[in-house]
Amino acid sequence: MAQEAMKPLDNERLDAIRDEFGQNPINRIAMNAVVESGIDAVARNASRARTLSRRFSVTVDNGKVTNQRRSGRCWLFSSLNVARNIAKKNLGIKEFEFSQSYAMFFDKLERVNYFIRDVADLVAAGESEDSRLMQHLLHDVMGDGGQWTMAMNIYQKYGAVPKEVFPESASSKATATMNTNLRTMLHRAVARLYAGEDAQQVIDDCVSSAYRMLCIHLGEPPRSFEWEYTDDDGNFHRDGEMTPQEFWNEYVGSVLDEYVCLVDDPRADHPKGRRIAIEHLGNVVDGTETAYLNVPIDFMKQCARKILSEQHIPVWFGADCHPMMDRKEGAWATDLFEYNRVYSVDFDMDKETRVRFADSQMNHAMAFVGVDVADDGETTRRWRVENSWGDEIADNGYFTMDDAWFDEFVYEVAVPKSMLPAEYAKALEEPAIVLPAWDPMGALA
Numbered sequence: 001m002a003q004e005a006m007k008p009l010d011n012e013r014l015d016a017i018r019d020e021f022g023q024n025p026i027n028r029i030a031m032n033a034v035v036e037s038g039i040d041a042v043a044r045n046a047s048r049a050r051t052l053s054r055r056f057s058v059t060v061d062n063g064k065v066t067n068q069r070r071s072g073r074c075w076l077f078s079s080l081n082v083a084r085n086i087a088k089k090n091l092g093i094k095e096f097e098f099s100q101s102y103a104m105f106f107d108k109l110e111r112v113n114y115f116i117r118d119v120a121d122l123v124a125a126g127e128s129e130d131s132r133l134m135q136h137l138l139h140d141v142m143g144d145g146g147q148w149t150m151a152m153n154i155y156q157k158y159g160a161v162p163k164e165v166f167p168e169s170a171s172s173k174a175t176a177t178m179n180t181n182l183r184t185m186l187h188r189a190v191a192r193l194y195a196g197e198d199a200q201q202v203i204d205d206c207v208s209s210a211y212r213m214l215c216i217h218l219g220e221p222p223r224s225f226e227w228e229y230t231d232d233d234g235n236f237h238r239d240g241e242m243t244p245q246e247f248w249n250e251y252v253g254s255v256l257d258e259y260v261c262l263v264d265d266p267r268a269d270h271p272k273g274r275r276i277a278i279e280h281l282g283n284v285v286d287g288t289e290t291a292y293l294n295v296p297i298d299f300m301k302q303c304a305r306k307i308l309s310e311q312h313i314p315v316w317f318g319a320d321c322h323p324m325m326d327r328k329e330g331a332w333a334t335d336l337f338e339y340n341r342v343y344s345v346d347f348d349m350d351k352e353t354r355v356r357f358a359d360s361q362m363n364h365a366m367a368f369v370g371v372d373v374a375d376d377g378e379t380t381r382r383w384r385v386e387n388s389w390g391d392e393i394a395d396n397g398y399f400t401m402d403d404a405w406f407d408e409f410v411y412e413v414a415v416p417k418s419m420l421p422a423e424y425a426k427a428l429e430e431p432a433i434v435l436p437a438w439d440p441m442g443a444l445a
Helices: 011-023 025-037 039-043 046-051 074-091 100-124 132-140 148-158 176-194 199-218 244-251 297-311 339-343 351-356 403-409 422-427
Strands: 225-230 236-242 259-263 274-278 291-294 315-319 364-373 380-386 398-402 410-416 433-435
Touching (some): 039 339, 074 148, 074 364, 100 176, 148 259, 225 244, 236 244, 297 315, 297 403, 403 410
Parallel strands (some): 259 291
Antiparallel strands (some): 225 236, 259 410, 315 410
């Protein structure tokens, strides 16, 4: 049977909708309130907000929060916030910050090399310029996002430096124009590949151009620097000239090298206890593959709780930060806003449905720095989160997350491999389920 043609929205139907709206006085009250005050102020569940405690049974003091400004460097900020906790203990100081701009410089440079080599291989293999894959890669290239594994690729290869050695620039704090120009340079390079130009020459030109552009925007990163500091006991230290790799190895060491990423992919056809990888997702050629171990959300919580309680190290994680967020007060709870009651619209979806139908995906990386654990010693109640949005919001930049929100909107945590039971450790050696480049499990990068 032939499908009925779509009907236009005619005046008769529109009049019926108008009448329906006008017949309910609650609609006008909601309209007046939202027009004047905004939806969040009207929908905010004041009773729930008052009962979301900011007290935690376990807290890791990580000092003053950082600020990524108008950039998407959350994954670098949050991973360096984990690393700085280790470095501060080794340095004997309470306040310290790594240079996120230094890390971004080499991530961008490496990602240019990764992208153009990847595309050159696809072009040589006959990939059409208007295929879904090629168009996705062209549109997605040179964003600021990334993953824990990608961050580790940069630190292990290039090390890190104190922020005072390579400070922020105008472009690191607002990356849009720099990214647009890098993207345009790469788009022209891809056009050259399709025009039949020598692939190696195109690759060489891209990497050279990227280095020049990044230096102009961010400054030229140091090959070495003089490091001296005064610890919190008043003792002066002069460690002499160090390379960034030496600095990382001295003050962070290998603590983070064996970390693996756990993910909660809620889709039933992606089994728990299996590795998941995203095709064409990475930054360093020959670096560690960007892949996750798919596990139940309760296991992720258990690992995060143990790290905070026993190792006193922040825990890196990726989440969908937007739903039910009070940015000003720094709070997340699944019932913090009652949008459904204001609109009289049913928004209920489970986590799997939200992922399948593009309503939720990872879009922000942060670090857990506290947890409230019930008297049984295992049940988690709420979480303290170190964000990278500055200290003028929330609790001096620290957010509070209700435990139920963790279930629904946290997707990934990075934990030591040694925490995995035997069956999960064995799964890390098995081939990964490879998902397409546009899969939502790769969205954070």
